[in-house]
Amino acid sequence: MGDMNRLVKNRRGFYVKMRFFKTKNEKNGKPFLVRYFKWVLWFSLSFYFFGKFLNGHEPSTSGLKTTMVNHSHRALSESVVVREDKDDHGLLNDLKVYVYELPSKYNSDWLSNERCSNHLFASEVAIHKALTKSDFRTFDPTEADFYFVPVYVSCNFSTVNGFPAIGHARALLSSAVELISSELPFWKRSNGSDHVFVASHDYGACFHAMEDRAMADGIPEFMKNSIILQTFGVKYQHPCQNAESVVIPPYISPKSVQSTLSKMPIDGRRDIFAFFRGKMEVHPKNVSGRFYSKRVRTEILRKYGNDRRFYLKRHRFPGYQSEIVRSVFCLCPLGWAPWSPRLVESVALGCVPVIIADGIRLPFESTVPWSNISLTVRENDVAKIGHVLDHVAATNLSAIQRNLWDPQIRRALLFHDDVETGDATWEVLVALSTKLGRSHRRSRFSANG
Known part of the structure; x- marks a missing residue:
């Protein structure tokens, strides 16, 4: 391309610098098609690279800066697209997280059981794994904004019922804090206020599945000054959120979602009107004397068990995601805690979640x-669900589905092995970036002017 100057590239994108007029050294009388070809070539290249530029700049939910790019795009453009958008909070774009390298008994030893990294509480594993390989990780603790404490406490599965037994959680976490505070100065320097834990259990850092016991035990004193990433959250006062917290989604394997959608597209046929599969007790007061799901699931079964529009199943089925992707509405009632993995599964598979959990965050x-x-x-309005769903189906269902099927929403609720722009770990980093007032490094810089 003799009439084209060089293609200039930089970290913000690129531009093509062209000559629009003939120079004094250019011969007159060149064939018209030659000059015309230059214009066609120039416009083609401009539109091609501009399209690539737009594809690399999807709307962002954060103000963090990243240099992560798709390798195929890098091969085409030989450039790295940098996000520098800032949201309303004026996020700083050089967030740095130090990940403690703890002895294996605190984390990797638990991975010998493959369920540890795949069950609904596995965000503690996923976040650790993603941060370890992230560009936001720093190996120099003196330059970190936050300190991540990777302790897995939900992988001790009961031999009786197979559920996670978390009775050891407090002792294990306390031991980890004692270790990091004795070997490095950063915990004591801030009293743990710039340290981050994951508590992905029913009632978060209260570490008990029964609400009354969880509330009585409360959050361990040594964690109350820290930041807790937890699935539990409500919009009213509760002892199990008496600490700085970020509400995160429960873990659902992105590979399982991808596998299901590869067989049945998100906008495919949905022949199930209302779906629920899970624990529904005929007599809600169990052997512990507690009412599971505050009787909500039992009332759903009683009211709609014989309604042909409602596909209600009480038993587990390994391939249940194939039922979700066939469903229009997915019931998401509370269990012991307000949140449920169905929140993520229904959104990820395009089924409109019907949330039945008062006050949930x-x-x-x-x-x-x-x-x-x-x-x-x-x-208290479970008996009205049928009327609510009928009304929505007859009015604005299509609009809800268009919003729901946006792939960016699905991405925001799924944890991946590597941090991906807009995925769940990315959103955790966005949330942390709004809490930089806790960063000792930032406060030091501010003090120095």
């Missing part, structure tokens, strides 16, 4: 437009 509410993609029914 949902994951990443500043990013995920829950009011535009889900329905909320009060626990």
